[in-house]
Amino acid sequence: SQELEQSPQSLIVQEGKNLTINCTSSKTLYGLYWYKQKYGEGLIFLMMLQKGGEEKSHEKITAKLDEKKQQSSLHITASQPSHAGIYLCGAGHSGGYQKVTFGTGTKLQVIP
Amino acid sequence: DAGVTQSPTHLIKTRGQQVTLRCSPKSGHDTVSWYQQALGQGPQFIFQYYEEEERQRGNFPDRFSGHQFPNYSSELNVNALLLGDSALYLCASSQRGGSYNSPLHFGNGTRLTVT
Secondary structure (H helix, E strand, C coil), rough: CCCCCEEEEEEEEEEECCCEEEECCCCCCCCCCEEEECCCCCCEEEEECCCCCEEEEEECCCEEEEEEEEEEEECCCCCCCHHCCCEEEEECCCCCCCEEECCEEEEEEECC | HHHHHHHCEEEEEECCCCCEEEEEECCCCCCEEEEEEEECCCCEEEEEEECCCCEEEECCCHHHEECCCCCCEEEEEECCCCCCCCCEEEEEEEECCCHHHHCCEEEEEEEEEEE
């Protein structure tokens, strides 16, 4: 089974609508990271969360970490076509050296 | 400030051949991790290099090997290529020996096709 489960797997929204992507871990979290990827390209770092209850925002994207539930959510407000892409959550599950595993991603399409 | 650079961008190889992929980390970064991303999947951790040594390894066979040089750049070698090795290979760098406080920064990847 996957250590990180993302939902939904894909999302199609009208421009201007809000949306939320969820990431749930089956193991203890040592850091939770959100990335965006355009097809066939590298991952672009969005945000890092490390403490329970932590919330970070960048432009219209907000991410929260619920450490007790081992979950994180990524919320986009007033979506734009530029938000389209694949959103990936990554997490560290072991103490010590960094080893980040990733979910399978959420594919977002924004219709103008 | 140059980010993570990878070469080549695309590569086509025949089954059974060997391939070498290269990565230069972001300036100031000392740790390099390699990932394999199959179509429609999330990146899978191959291994991580720090101080020129392989420090952690994912669930990949010994056909996958690597190296880190004194200038922190790294190579990924894959021997005896299989069709299933076709994927996007991503290099990521980070600081402070790969502390969880330092997020991974990724290159644009090398697209490997095995025929």
